[in-house]
Amino acid sequence: MTNQAEALKGIRVLDFTWSVSGSTTARILAAFGAEVIKVEWPKTPDAMRFSMYAKDDEPGLNNGAFFNNLNAGKKSFTVNVKSERGMEIIHELLKKSDVVLENFSAGVFKKWGLDYKTLEEISPGIIYMSISGLGHTGRHKIYGTWGPTAAGLNGMTFISGMPKTHPAGWGYSIMDVIAGYTGAFSVMTALFHKKRTGKGQYIDISQVETGLPLAGANLLDFTVNKRSSKRPGFPPGNRSVTSKDHRENNYRGKVGCPHNSYRCAGGGDNDWCTIAIFSDKEWSTFKHAIGNPEWSMEEKYDTFEGRVSHQDELDRNIEAYTMERNKFEVMELLQNHGISCGAVQMNEDLMENDPQLKVRGLFERLKHPLLGERNLIGLPIKMSETQPYLHKTAPLMGEDNDYVLSEVLGYSKEEIKVLDEQGVLWPNDMPKDEFKVVRPLW
Amino acid sequence: MQKALEGIRVLEVGDQLTQFAGKMLADMGAEVVKVESPNGVEARHIGPFYRDEPDVNNSLYFWHYNTSKKSITLELGMESDREKFTGLLAQFDVVLEDFTPGILKEWSLDYDTLSSDYPELIMCSITPFGQTGPWSQYKMSDLTQLAIGGVMAVNGYDDVEDAPPIAPTGGQAANIAGYFAAIGIVSALFYREMGQRKGQHIDIAVHECVAGSTEYSLPYWEYQKTHVKRHTVRHALPNKSSRWIFKCKDDRYILCLNTYLDEKRWRELVNWLASKGMEGELTDERYVDDYFRATNMDNVCDVLEKFCLEHESEYIFHYAQSINLPWAPVRAPEEMLQDPHLSEDRKAFVEVEHSELNQSFIYPGAPYIFNNTPWEISSRPPLLGEHNDEFESYYLKDKALMKTSEKIK
Numbered sequence: 001m002t003n004q005a006e007a008l009k010g011i012r013v014l015d016f017t018w019s020v021s022g023s024t025t026a027r028i029l030a031a032f033g034a035e036v037i038k039v040e041w042p043k044t045p046d047a048m049r050f051s052m053y054a055k056d057d058e059p060g061l062n063n064g065a066f067f068n069n070l071n072a073g074k075k076s077f078t079v080n081v082k083s084e085r086g087m088e089i090i091h092e093l094l095k096k097s098d099v100v101l102e103n104f105s106a107g108v109f110k111k112w113g114l115d116y117k118t119l120e121e122i123s124p125g126i127i128y129m130s131i132s133g134l135g136h137t138g139r140h141k142i143y144g145t146w147g148p149t150a151a152g153l154n155g156m157t158f159i160s161g162m163p164k165t166h167p168a169g170w171g172y173s174i175m176d177v178i179a180g181y182t183g184a185f186s187v188m189t190a191l192f193h194k195k196r197t198g199k200g201q202y203i204d205i206s207q208v209e210t211g212l213p214l215a216g217a218n219l220l221d222f223t224v225n226k227r228s229s230k231r232p233g234f235p236p237g238n239r240s241v242t243s244k245d246h247r248e249n250n251y252r253g254k255v256g257c258p259h260n261s262y263r264c265a266g267g268g269d270n271d272w273c274t275i276a277i278f279s280d281k282e283w284s285t286f287k288h289a290i291g292n293p294e295w296s297m298e299e300k301y302d303t304f305e306g307r308v309s310h311q312d313e314l315d316r317n318i319e320a321y322t323m324e325r326n327k328f329e330v331m332e333l334l335q336n337h338g339i340s341c342g343a344v345q346m347n348e349d350l351m352e353n354d355p356q357l358k359v360r361g362l363f364e365r366l367k368h369p370l371l372g373e374r375n376l377i378g379l380p381i382k383m384s385e386t387q388p389y390l391h392k393t394a395p396l397m398g399e400d401n402d403y404v405l406s407e408v409l410g411y412s413k414e415e416i417k418v419l420d421e422q423g424v425l426w427p428n429d430m431p432k433d434e435f436k437v438v439r440p441l442w
Numbered sequence: 443m444q445k446a447l448e449g450i451r452v453l454e455v456g457d458q459l460t461q462f463a464g465k466m467l468a469d470m471g472a473e474v475v476k477v478e479s480p481n482g483v484e485a486r487h488i489g490p491f492y493r494d495e496p497d498v499n500n501s502l503y504f505w506h507y508n509t510s511k512k513s514i515t516l517e518l519g520m521e522s523d524r525e526k527f528t529g530l531l532a533q534f535d536v537v538l539e540d541f542t543p544g545i546l547k548e549w550s551l552d553y554d555t556l557s558s559d560y561p562e563l564i565m566c567s568i569t570p571f572g573q574t575g576p577w578s579q580y581k582m583s584d585l586t587q588l589a590i591g592g593v594m595a596v597n598g599y600d601d602v603e604d605a606p607p608i609a610p611t612g613g614q615a616a617n618i619a620g621y622f623a624a625i626g627i628v629s630a631l632f633y634r635e636m637g638q639r640k641g642q643h644i645d646i647a648v649h650e651c652v653a654g655s656t657e658y659s660l661p662y663w664e665y666q667k668t669h670v671k672r673h674t675v676r677h678a679l680p681n682k683s684s685r686w687i688f689k690c691k692d693d694r695y696i697l698c699l700n701t702y703l704d705e706k707r708w709r710e711l712v713n714w715l716a717s718k719g720m721e722g723e724l725t726d727e728r729y730v731d732d733y734f735r736a737t738n739m740d741n742v743c744d745v746l747e748k749f750c751l752e753h754e755s756e757y758i759f760h761y762a763q764s765i766n767l768p769w770a771p772v773r774a775p776e777e778m779l780q781d782p783h784l785s786e787d788r789k790a791f792v793e794v795e796h797s798e799l800n801q802s803f804i805y806p807g808a809p810y811i812f813n814n815t816p817w818e819i820s821s822r823p824p825l826l827g828e829h830n831d832e833f834e835s836y837y838l839k840d841k842a843l844m845k846t847s848e849k850i851k
Contacts, residue, residue, distance in 0.1 A: 007629040020657065032629050047702075052658065054665040065665035066658060116813070133768075135811070138787030144768040148675065148686075152697045155775030157675055160597060160610030166687055166695055167772055168608040169675030171596030172657035181621035186810045188628040189470055193446040193815055195635045202813040208778075209790050212806035213462070215612050215775040216506030221490045222776035223791075223804040224502055229774040238585060238594075238609050249489035251611045252584045253458055253503070259585060261594070261606040269671065272607055274589040331590075335580050342586035344607050346595040347663035347670065350653050359575040362650045375664050380619075380650035381626040382572065384553075385642035386633050 006033025007386040011191065012408075014090075014097040015039065015074065018046035020147065020173055021131050021207060022103030023070050024180020029099070029187060030073030031379045031388040037093070037404060038074045041081065042397055043427050046071075049397070054371055061397050063370040068394040072366070072376050076395035077404040078425055081112060085424045090114075092409050094123045098194070099187055103131040103179075106141040116202040125200040127190045131179050135206030145207060147173020154211035158229065159218065159251070162237040175207050182210040218251045238274065244309045254278050257307040261344065262319045264327040272344040273327040275318065275334065280304065282339060289337040290321055351375065368393035398432075401425055445471020446815035450631060452536040453527075454511065455518070457483040458613070459540035459568040459648065461507035462620030467536075467627065468510035469808075469817050475512045475534075475829065477527065482515075482826045492799070498826045499798070505823045509794065509805065513824035514833045524549055526837045531556065533836070536627055537565045543573045553643040563641040564630045568623050572647030582648070587615035591652025596659050596670060596678035601685065607672065618655050619648040675772075684739035687772070688750035695772040696755050698746050700739060702768070705730055710765040720749045779804070794822050 011034040015026045023046070030036040040046065045061060052066040053059055077093075080086040094100060100119060102109050109115065109130065119128050130136060133145030151157045151174055161167035183205055190201040212219075221227045229235075233242035236250045240259035249255060256278040264271045277283050280303060287296040295317045300306040307314055322330050327343035334341035343349070350357060357363070360382075363375040371393070379388040405411040405419070419425050426432065450472040454464040461483075468474040476483070482498040485507065492500040516523040528551070531537070537556070539546065546552040546567075553565045567573060570582035588594050593614070594607035626644040634640060653660075659678060662670050670678040675687045675697060686698050703711070708730060715721040722745040728734045735742065750758060755771040762769040773781075784790040792807040808817035 005633070007633040028625065052661065052665070055667065066661050069661050069664075134783060135788055138783045140763070140783040143763045144766055145770065146699060146701070146768050148697055148699060149768045149770040152675075152770035152772045153781075154778060155773055156610070156612075157697070157772045158774045159612050160608055162599070162602065162605060162608070165599075165602055166689070167675060168598050168605070168672075169687075169772075170610065171598070171670075171672055171676070171678035172659065173677070177655050177657060178618075178621075181618075181625070182809055185466060185621055185625050185628065186812070188625055188632065189446045190812065190815075192628055192632045192635065193444075195632060197444065199814055201815065204811040204813075205809070206788065209784070209788065209807075210809045212778075212790060212809050213465070213506075214614065214617050216806055217490060217503040218612060218775050219778075219806050220502040220506055220803070223779070224492055225490060225494065227490070229776060235611050238606060240585075249503070251490075251503070251613065252609075253613050253616070254484070254488055254583065256583070259583075261585075261589070261609070263606075269669070270595050270607065272589075272594070274585045274594070274609070276583040276585045278583070335577075338581050340581045340583040340586045342582075342590035344589045344594045345592050347592065347659045348667075350592050351660055351663050354653075356571050356575045356577040356647075356649060357653060360572055360647060360650060362654060371665070377654045377660060379622070380647060380654050381622050382645035382647075383626060383630065383642055384644075385640055386629065388629075 005386050007388070008032040008034035008191070011035070011099065012097045013037065013099040013101060014093050016100070016102040016104070016109070017131075019048060019103065020070065020176035021179035022101055022183065023048065024177060025129070025131070025183030025187065026074060026101055027070060027072060028180070028184035028379065028388075031390055032386070033388075034099070036074040037400065038071065038076045038395065039081070039090070040076055040078050040397055042078060042430055045397065060370075064394075065371060068368055068371055068374065069376050071394035073391040074395055075400035075403065076398055077400055078398035080424050080427070083424055085419065085422065087112070089409070089424070091122050093404070094119065094126065096408055097123065097126065098191065099127045099129065101129050101183070101187070105144060106132045106134070106136045120200060125194060125198055127187060127194060127201045127203070129183055129187050129190070129203040129205065131183055131205045131207055133207050135209065136204045147176035150175035150179075150207040150211070154208045155215050155218070155229070156211050159215055159235050161235045163233045163235065163242060167235070175211060178214065179205060179207040179210045215251070217249075221249075221251075239311070240276070241308050241311070243311065244305070257304060257311060258314055258318055260315050262315070262322040264322045264330060265325055266327075270344050270346040270349075271327055273322055273330045274342050274344065276340040278340075283307065285337050286334065286339050289334055289339060293317075293321070364390045366390060366393045369396065398426060444815060445818075446812065447472035447628075450536065451475070451534040452538055453477055453530060453534050454538045456538055456540035456568070458485050459616050459619060460538045460623070461485060462617055463566070463568065463623035463627065464511060464538055465507050465509055466620065466624040469819060471815065471820075473512070474510065475514060475833070476508065476824065477518075478513055478515050478826060479517055480515045480827070486826065506805070508823040509819040510821055511824055512829040512832070513827055514830050515827040518549060518551070524551065527551065528556070529837050530833070531560050531563060535562070535564060535631065537563065538568075538623070538627070539565070540568045543569055543578050557641060557643070561641060562634060562639050564627060564634065564644070565641070566623050566627050566644040566646065568619055568646040568648065570647065571649050573645050577649070584613050584615050585609050587648055587652060591615065591649055592656050592659060593652055596656055596672060598672035599674045600672060600682065601674050615648050615652050619646055619651040622646055622651050684743050686743075688747050690750050690755035690758060690771070691752055692754045694755040696750055696758055696769060697772060698750070698762070698769050699767070700742065703732075703735070707766055708735070711767060714761065714765065715745065715749055718749065718752070720745065720752070792819055794819050796822050798825060
C-alpha cells in the first residue's frame with residue numbers, strides 16, 4: 001500500500017489540536033498523506049493521552065489506548081510555546097507549513113499572537129482552521145463546550161429518544177466526531193482552492209454550527225410549516241410514525257410501519273434487531289418470511305393505515321417472534337427476503353465477526369511500541385488511485401523532535417542540544433519517564 | 443468573489459445517499475446537476491412537505507439536501523437517454539451515484555467502462571455496504587444502518603426501564619457517509635490538479651462510515667475486551683457513570699457535565715449553590731478532592747437535581763458558563779433560531795427565496811465560515827427537471843463537438 005500515490009503528499013500540517021474534534025480532522029489529513037506535526041507540551045498534555053488505557057496497563061503519557069487510535073499517523077513535536085524561543089520555532093515551522101489547525105477555546109490562539117492576520121503575514125497563503133465551541137465571533141464565543149454540550153445546544157440530543165420521557169441523546173460525543181469530519185472537508189476544500197489560486201483561508205468552525213445540516217428537514221418543518229419538534233410523540237423512539245393521531249414525518253427519511261427495534265433471544269443488552277417495512281408488498285413478503293403466523297393474517301394489518309392504527313399490538317406480535325431467535329438469524333432470514341432488518345451490533349460483533357467489515361478491511365493492524373499490534377479504525381473511503389491509510393500508530397510524546405528540528409528546520413545537533421538544555425523542548429524539572437496520572441478520565 | 447469549488451461540475455445521479463455530499467459540494471460553489479428519473483428521485487416523495495401537501499416540488503426533506511443544485515430528467519433505463527448522459531460526461535468532473543451495486547455496469551455506465559473514455563473523471567459511489575462483500579445486496583434503511591453499524595448499541599437509557607437501544611432521528615447514517623464522500627471527492631480533485639489529470643473511483647460504504655464513528659466503543663473492545671453500556675445522554679462505557687441530565691423549573695432539561703471539574707470550578711459551583719441555600723453537604727472540604735468527588739458523585743447529582751428543578755434552564759446555562767462550567771440546555775433544533783449568538787452574530791440561518799411560491803424561507807446556514815470563499819446557498823433546490831432546457835442544447839452541442847474532434851483525429 002505504501003507504494004500508492006497519496007493525495008496530500010507534500011502537504012505539511014502544523015497541528016495544535018487536542019481532545020477529539022480537531023484531532024479527528026488532523027487524523028484524516030494524515031491518512032491522505034499529509035505530514036501532520038502535533039505540537040505538544042508534557043506539562044499540558046492532550047487529555048486524550050490519558051483518557052483510556054488497555055486492560056491492566058499502568059497509566060502513562062505514552063500508552064493511552066484511545067489516543068493511539070485517534071492520533072494515528074501523526075508526528076509529535078514538543079516545544080514550550082510560552083517561551084520566546086519556543087514561539088520563534090513555531091514561527092519558523094509556520095513558514096514551512098500549508099495548514100495550521102487548532103481547537104482551543106476562542107481567543108487562546110490570538111493570545112499567543114497567532115491570529116489569522118499574523119499567521120498570514122508569517123506564512124502567506126497559509127490555511128488556518130479553527131474549531132471552537134461557538135466560533136470565534138459572537139456574544140457567547142467564550143462559552144465552553146465539550147461534545148455533549150454542543151449536542152445539547154444544537155438539538156442533536158433532543159432528536160434522539162423515546163416519546164413521553166427525557167431524551168436519550170448520544171452515547172458518545174457525536175459533535176466532536178462531526179466537527180472533526182467537517183473540519184477535514186473544509187481544509188481539503190481550502191487546499192484545493194489554494195492549489196488553484198495560491199490563496200489561503202481562515203476557516204472558523206463552531207462545533208455547535210456543524211450540526212446545522214444534521215437536522216435540516218426538522219428545522220425546515222418548523223420554519224416553513226411552523227411544526228414544532230416539541231410535540232407529543234417526538235422523538236418517536238425507533239418508530240417512523242408514532243401513532244395514527246400523529247402522522248407527522250419524524251425525519252428518518254421514508255415512512256414505514258412496522259419500523260422498530262425488537263428483542264431477540266439471549267436477553268443481553270444488545271440482543272435486539274431492527275425491522276423496517278415500507279410498503280404493503282414488503283409486509284406481505286415479511287409475513288411469508290416468518291411463516292404466515294395466524295395473527296399476521298388479520299385484515300387490519302394489510303394496509304399502512306391499519307398497521308399504524310394497531311402498531312403496539314403489531315410490534316408485540318413481531319417481538320414474540322424475534323424473542324425466540326438470535327438477532328443474526330432474524331437478520332439473515334429477513335434479508336434473504338429483501339426486508340430491511342439489522343442486528344444491533346455491539347463493539348465485539350463489529351470487530352470480531354462482521355463479515356462485511358472483514359472483507360472491506362476497515363481495521364488496520366499496526367504496531368505501537370508500548371501497546372503492541374492493535375486494530376485501528378481505518379478511513380471508510382476506498383479510492384482507486386490515492387487510497388488513504390493510517391501510516392502508523394499514534395506518536396510518543398516528542399518522538400519526532402529531531403526530525404522536525406533537523407530535517408524540517410535545518411538545525412544542527414549542537415543547536416538542538418542547546419535548546420534541550422534551555423528547557424525549550426521538554427520541561428527541565430520533568431523526567432521523561434515519570435509521568436503519572438491520578439485517574440483516567442473514563 | 444470566487445468560490446472554492448468554482449468551475450467544478452458534478453453529475454449527481456443519486457438520491458438519499460448522495461444528496462448530502464452533493465449539497466456540501468454545491469454550497470461551496472460546484473455546479474451540481476441532479477440527474478433524476480422523470481418521476482423524480484425518491485427523496486422528492488418523502489415528507490415533511492410544504493403545507494403538508496405532497497408534491498415532487500414540495501418535499502422539505504428534498505429541499506434541505508438539494509440547495510444550490512440543478513435538476514435534469516433522464517430515463518437511464520433507456521439507451522437514448524444513456525447516450526445523452528454519456529454525452530454530458532466530457533464536460534463534467536465528477537459523477538456521484540448511489541445505485542445498487544451492479545446496475546451501472548448493466549448500463550455500461552460503471553467506472554471501468556467510463557474511465558477508458560474519460561480518464562480524468564472522478565466517480566464516487568455511495569452504497570449501504572460498498573461495491574463488494576457478503577452483505578453488499580442487503581436492504582438498508584436509516585434505522586437498520588444505525589443498528590448494524592453500532593450506533594444503536596451505544597445510544598439509549600440507563601434510567602428508563604426496559605428501554606431499547608435508540609436510533610436518533612434525522613437520517614444520520616446517510617449524513618455521516620456524506621462527509622466521507624465529500625472529503626474523498628475533493629481529495630481526488632486535489633490529486634487530479636497535481637499534474638497527471640488522473641481521475642479515480644471512490645467507493646463509500648455507509649456501514650463503514652457509521653461503524654467508525656462511535657468514538658470509544660470499538661477501542662474498548664480492542665484494548666479491554668469489554669462491552670460498553672448505554673447511559674442516558676452520556677458516553678457508553680463499561681462501568682456506570684453518574685447522570686448529568688436534570689429537569690429545570692421551565693420543564694426543559696439541562697446537561698450538567700461533571701467531567702473536567704478542577705478545584706476552582708468546583709469552589710465556584712458550590713458558592714453558587716450556597717448563594718441559593720441549596721449546597722447540601724457539598725461544602726464538605728473532602729469534595730474538593732477529585733477522587734473523593736468522583737466516588738461520591740451521586741450525592742453531587744442529588745444536589746444538582748434539586749437545584750435545577752428550582753431554576754430556569756436559561757439562567758442555569760448562562761450562569762454556569764460564567765463560571766466556566768460547560769453546561770447546556772437540551773434545545774429542540776428550532777430553539778437555535780431564538781439564540782442571538784447564532785441567528786444575529788453568527789448568521790447561522792439564511793433566507794432562501796422560492797420564486798415558484800413567491801415566498802422566502804429560513805434554511806440552516808453555514809457549517810463553516812471561510813473568509814475568502816464563503817459557503818453560500820446560491821439557489822433554492824431545483825424543481826424537477828427545471829434545467830432540462832439548458833442541458834438539451836448541451837446534448838446537441840456535444841454531438842457537434844464530438845464530430846469536430848473525430849475529424850481532428
